[in-house]
Each structure stands twice: as C-alpha cells, then as structure tokens.
Amino acid sequence: MPKAKTDDTSTAFTAVDLFCGAGGFSLGLERAGFDVRLAVDSWQLAVDSYEKNFKHPVLCRDLASMTGRELLRAAGLRRRAPSLHDVFHYRNFDVSSLRMAAELAGLEVPEWKRGLHRALPDLEDSEAQSLS
DSSP: OOOOOOOOOOSSOEEEEETOTTSHHHHHHHHTTOEEEEEEESOHHHHHHHHHHOSSOEEEOOGGGOOHHHHHHHTTOOOOOOOGGGTSOGGGSOHHHHHHHHHHTTOOOOGGGSSSOOHHHHHHHHHHHHHO
C-alpha cells in the first residue's frame, strides 16, 4: 500500500473518502480540485479495484473499529484547530456559542468566561489584547 503524504501545507482542500467503494466519489473530489489523502472501505473487492485506479492509500477496515486519530494518522494529517481570529472578527460570533463549542471540543475556557456571559470582561480582554 502506498504511504500517505505527510505534508499538509497544501492550499487545496483535503478529503478522506469513507465507504469509498471503487472510487467514484474520490474521482469527483479530485476533478473538483480536492487532495484525497485516504480512502476506506470494508469490502476487499472494492479496495482492490480502488487501488488500481488511485495512487493515494486505501484501507480495508471497518470504520466502527477506527478512531478519528487513526484516520488522521493514516491520511498523513494532524489534528489542528483553526485559527478563527485569522479569518473572522470576534464580534461576528455569539460568544456564548463559541464558549460552548470550545467546551465540547475539550479546549480550555477561562473560568470567568464560563456560565453566565457578561460583555464587560470580554471587552476588557479585547482591550488588553489590542494594547499588548
């Protein structure tokens, strides 16, 4: 089986084709400009066909037995949170929703930002960041 790419610095969108079959979806993704890093199917005949048509790795595995971390590793990708501040201004978001999303993702949320949301501490925090 070919090895996965390990540089994920490409500007193309990346994709992992789950339940890939013979590869019709992967072909469409590639034609649309996506960088398909990995395909997975539990049917060996589909995997054999897929391998003849694509250069990127394909696994014959039951997805129920794999973790997200295993999928990322097999695809040569690393888990990383997006830098939202590079793309969006914080005032475009409901801060309470972001706090809840951060907690669900297991990210550390400062104690004063938990529970009832108050705007003043956020404004003071923003002011302190802009002065530093």
